[in-house]
Amino acid sequence: MPVNLAAPDPAALLPVPGVELGIASAGIKKPGRKDILVMRLAHDSEVVGVFTQNRFCAAPVTVCKEHLHGGRDDDAGGIRALVVNTGNANAGTGEDGLRRARETCAALADKLGFKAEQVLPFSTGVILEPLPHDKIVAALPDAIADLKPANWAEAAQAIMTTDIVAKAATRKVALNGRDFALTGIAKGSGMIHPNMATMLSFVATDAPVSCEALEAILRYAVNKSFNCITVDGDTSTNDSCILVATGVTDAPVLMDDGDPRFNTLRDAVTELMIQLAQAIVRDGEGATKFMEIRVEGGRDEAECKQIAYAIAKSPLVKTAFFASDPNLGRILAAVGYAGVADLDVDRVKLWLGNVLVAENGGRSPGYQEAEGARVMAAPEINVRLYLGRGDAIATVWTCDFSYEYVKINAEYRT
Amino acid sequence: MPVNLAAPDPAALLPVPGVELGIASAGIKKPGRKDILVMRLAHDSEVVGVFTQNRFCAAPVTVCKEHLHGGRDDDAGGIRALVVNTGNANAGTGEDGLRRARETCAALADKLGFKAEQVLPFSTGVILEPLPHDKIVAALPDAIADLKPANWAEAAQAIMTTDIVAKAATRKVALNGRDFALTGIAKGSGMIHPNMATMLSFVATDAPVSCEALEAILRYAVNKSFNCITVDGDTSTNDSCILVATGVTDAPVLMDDGDPRFNTLRDAVTELMIQLAQAIVRDGEGATKFMEIRVEGGRDEAECKQIAYAIAKSPLVKTAFFASDPNLGRILAAVGYAGVADLDVDRVKLWLGNVLVAENGGRSPGYQEAEGARVMAAPEINVRLYLGRGDAIATVWTCDFSYEYVKINAEYRT
Numbered sequence: 001m002p003v004n005l006a007a008p009d010p011a012a013l014l015p016v017p018g019v020e021l022g023i024a025s026a027g028i029k030k031p032g033r034k035d036i037l038v039m040r041l042a043h044d045s046e047v048v049g050v051f052t053q054n055r056f057c058a059a060p061v062t063v064c065k066e067h068l069h070g071g072r073d074d075d076a077g078g079i080r081a082l083v084v085n086t087g088n089a090n091a092g093t094g095e096d097g098l099r100r101a102r103e104t105c106a107a108l109a110d111k112l113g114f115k116a117e118q119v120l121p122f123s124t125g126v127i128l129e130p131l132p133h134d135k136i137v138a139a140l141p142d143a144i145a146d147l148k149p150a151n152w153a154e155a156a157q158a159i160m161t162t163d164i165v166a167k168a169a170t171r172k173v174a175l176n177g178r179d180f181a182l183t184g185i186a187k188g189s190g191m192i193h194p195n196m197a198t199m200l201s202f203v204a205t206d207a208p209v210s211c212e213a214l215e216a217i218l219r220y221a222v223n224k225s226f227n228c229i230t231v232d233g234d235t236s237t238n239d240s241c242i243l244v245a246t247g248v249t250d251a252p253v254l255m256d257d258g259d260p261r262f263n264t265l266r267d268a269v270t271e272l273m274i275q276l277a278q279a280i281v282r283d284g285e286g287a288t289k290f291m292e293i294r295v296e297g298g299r300d301e302a303e304c305k306q307i308a309y310a311i312a313k314s315p316l317v318k319t320a321f322f323a324s325d326p327n328l329g330r331i332l333a334a335v336g337y338a339g340v341a342d343l344d345v346d347r348v349k350l351w352l353g354n355v356l357v358a359e360n361g362g363r364s365p366g367y368q369e370a371e372g373a374r375v376m377a378a379p380e381i382n383v384r385l386y387l388g389r390g391d392a393i394a395t396v397w398t399c400d401f402s403y404e405y406v407k408i409n410a411e412y413r414t
Numbered sequence: 415m416p417v418n419l420a421a422p423d424p425a426a427l428l429p430v431p432g433v434e435l436g437i438a439s440a441g442i443k444k445p446g447r448k449d450i451l452v453m454r455l456a457h458d459s460e461v462v463g464v465f466t467q468n469r470f471c472a473a474p475v476t477v478c479k480e481h482l483h484g485g486r487d488d489d490a491g492g493i494r495a496l497v498v499n500t501g502n503a504n505a506g507t508g509e510d511g512l513r514r515a516r517e518t519c520a521a522l523a524d525k526l527g528f529k530a531e532q533v534l535p536f537s538t539g540v541i542l543e544p545l546p547h548d549k550i551v552a553a554l555p556d557a558i559a560d561l562k563p564a565n566w567a568e569a570a571q572a573i574m575t576t577d578i579v580a581k582a583a584t585r586k587v588a589l590n591g592r593d594f595a596l597t598g599i600a601k602g603s604g605m606i607h608p609n610m611a612t613m614l615s616f617v618a619t620d621a622p623v624s625c626e627a628l629e630a631i632l633r634y635a636v637n638k639s640f641n642c643i644t645v646d647g648d649t650s651t652n653d654s655c656i657l658v659a660t661g662v663t664d665a666p667v668l669m670d671d672g673d674p675r676f677n678t679l680r681d682a683v684t685e686l687m688i689q690l691a692q693a694i695v696r697d698g699e700g701a702t703k704f705m706e707i708r709v710e711g712g713r714d715e716a717e718c719k720q721i722a723y724a725i726a727k728s729p730l731v732k733t734a735f736f737a738s739d740p741n742l743g744r745i746l747a748a749v750g751y752a753g754v755a756d757l758d759v760d761r762v763k764l765w766l767g768n769v770l771v772a773e774n775g776g777r778s779p780g781y782q783e784a785e786g787a788r789v790m791a792a793p794e795i796n797v798r799l800y801l802g803r804g805d806a807i808a809t810v811w812t813c814d815f816s817y818e819y820v821k822i823n824a825e826y827r828t
Binding site for chain 2: 056
């Protein structure tokens with residue numbers, strides 16, 4: 001069951017002026033399940049994205065990259081719609097998969113009066129199966145008929161696969177005394193070890209932002225959020241994270257990071273994406289615990305993240321957390337093999353919650369195992385490591401490794 | 415249960431002239447369990463070793479490195495004895511751990527008439543607990559009284575921890591028409607992702623070999639054996655692999671790789687170590703399947719191994735193998751995120767057993783899932799990948815990921 005994660009309250013999710021969402025059933029995997037999402041964006045919206053680094057990237061990722069390179073000044077006229085399906089990833093499908101993704105875009109563009117290049121496609125689900133794009137195309141009219149701004153919660157539902165809980169977040173951002181909406185959704189539960197983006201996430205604001213500024217905000221926010229989580233260490237073929245700024249306002253456009261509004265918006269997007277990224281971990285396959293791994297005192301952020309991920313990915317650490325066992329040796333072993341070749345282990349300090357458990361290359365003299373066990377018994381656990389080499393910090397979020405993870409992944413598809 | 419792995423037949427294990435083994439009960443973790451092994455080596459034996467790259471390396475690893483640097487011409491007189499305990503790893507124990515390891519060596523040396531520097535210590539078991547070296551020292555007389563050449567099977571038993579089956583291998587090596595014995599033992603089942611050596615392995619021959627030639631043989635053999643296996647991706651703090659050449663013979667010493675006997679001995683050691691390394695995987699924690707992952711057609715061995723390990727370590731691949739599910743997408747996803755940045759996925763071919771399952775970036779047109787399922791149903795599965803970039807090859811062995819793995823590691827210590 002998800003760890004401290006409730007489904008979003010539909011009434012609390014702020015509509016974003018310039019964004020309409022419509023859902024429908026295409027019957028891709030299960031008849032009757034809402035498995036198609038269409039998003040229509042206002043004219044002149046800016047849209048930026050980051051995508052998986054997996055070499056076997058899915059056909060829709062390739063098509064997204066082709067369609068995105070332009071921006072609103074592109075001859076094609078800028079991105080105006082997104083189409084998302086669950087139940088089939090359209091990954092490992094070669095040339096035929098690209099054709100099916102492009103035909104889906106063309107069909108939606110035709111119905112909405114745009115060009116095919118103004119549509120971005122997204123798919124999630126089983127890999128290596130041909131995308132049933134005819135079913136998707138047949139369901140587009142229902143999705144279009146359903147388009148409305150207040151559909152974020154339904155959209156979060158429609159993009160779920162093995163997710164148990166829908167994931168959405170929302171907030172108001174005040175820029176120069178004017179309020180803008182910032183709302184986003186995400187999906188993901190397994191094959192989660194994002195590398196430049198997570199499974200699928202769509203975030204939108206009506207703030208007016210230039211393409212360059214929006215790109216800078218997205219890269220900053222993803223690096224602090226979706227690129228800081230892992231469930232099973234497997235980087236998906238379909239990871240995509242999209243940030244939209246509709247600019248449906250008469251406020252002046254935020255052009256670059258010299259604008260005093262830049263940091264405010266950047267930090268709001270970052271906080272919202274952290275909330276969505278953490279929701280993915282809380283709903284990680286088989287998760288019973290949520291762990292924050294914070295590594296401090298490194299030479300640079302990269303080595304802090306490297307060590308934090310070694311801990312977060314270790315099956316031995318994750319099974320010990322599942323068992324609420326303060327097995328410090330497994331954490332230190334992971335620190336030791338993380339690949340920081342000149343790490344002086346005698347300077348390393350380790351805390352579970354607020355309890356100092358290890359220092360000087362071994363167990364802390366004052367440590368009582370009962371105190372460690374008390375920390376480990378909670379559903380949320382903070383692990384803090386000090387390296388004693390510098391001032392850099394990185395934080396990674398992960399979940400434990402349970403019988404249920406094995407069950408879900410041994411039974412998926414069957 | 416171990417996959418196709420039987421306990422060694424004690425009568426079949428060749429004694430190695432110049433090596434005596436003695437076991438005893440020190441009561442480190444469980445009363446009555448044989449948990450101490452002493453090996454006594456003939457005067458002028460050559461002893462070489464490789465050890466874990468984990469920065470949190472255990473105290474005995476540090477002491478081994480100090481004692482090994484000399485060789486038989488060292489002032490100290492060369493290595494004459496090994497002492498191994500299970501039940502406690504003496505890792506993450508700081509200065510106090512080093513002191514306890516050195517005192518154990520000194521006690522054994524005193525009883526056998528050697529110097530402390532002529533003894534190598536090894537420990538395996540729980541991390542971060544103080545080594546009860548007084549118990550070990552008290553048990554040394556029993557182990558010494560038990561010293562005899564025909565004790566290899568009992569020694570393999572004594573070094574087990576979560577291992578279900580004892581691991582030993584043996585063969586005769588003919589060098590210039592003279593037969594020499596080559597016998598080895600190993601232990602390991604979890605925290606297995608060796609990096610320069612596996613958990614614990616001791617291999618000995620009576621062939622006469624120079625220190626330099628023996629080093630070269632060990633590095634070659636480890637790279638093709640223990641450095642090609644993974645159970646859970648966790649590199650242990652205590653990995654140690656020791657190769658002994660007693661040279662109890664009047665045959666001339668094998669000085670270097672110019673000697674025609676070099677390749678014969680090197681290949682025999684390599685084959686024996688592959689057998690031991692595979693035994694560790696067959697007895698991997700919770701294993702129900704044994705997998706060979708062979709990657710061909712790479713630019714160099716390193717990238718082949720990198721991709722093979724990405725497949726072998728993926729929890730999603732390992733749970734699919736547990737379920738006998740030919741989930742090709744998970745294998746291809748792991749290939750894609752392995753970190754070979756310019757991999758052309760359209761050139762990749764994938765076989766399960768002899769069945770070509772993927773090519774040209776997607777499923778092979780002739781592939782029938784029933785054929786893949788037939789391969790996956792067997793307890794031993796070969797995965798073969800062709801990269802189409804060059805002539806390099808690497809092979810890695812691993813096991814599946816079962817409920818039992820989680821159970822073993824959630825319950826260990828408790």
